[in-house]
Amino acid sequence: LKEGDPLPSVRNVAAEYRVNPLTVLKGYQQLVDEGLVETRRGRGMFINAGARSLLLQGERQKFLGEEWPRIQATIQRLGLRAEELLNGSRPSSKAAPSKPAKPDPPEEER
Structure with a gap:
């Protein structure tokens, strides 16, 4: 419609x-x-x-507020770089493999 x-x-x-x-x-x-x-x-x-724009605006806000923070956390946890994300599953032959981010220390060590 x-x-x-x-x-x-x-x-x-x-x-x-x-x-x-x-x-x-x-x-x-x-x-x-x-x-x-x-x-x-x-x-x-x-x-x-403008109905389509309103729907997209709501979807965008939901994505940025709810989904993107989880995606960012996963990217950080896996130590992914922007180049790897932009190339999809095809890592660049020039780039050295990325190292996963170090896990946060347990609460008692902070």
């Missing part, structure tokens, strides 16, 4: 996915509440301009 496209009717979605129409209606209402969809009285619900 693109910006300006109508959403399928609640009845059609409920029938196609064999769910309660109230469940579909609640989902559609959440899309309205999030500013992704607008209701046009007597015409249905339509995808708002």
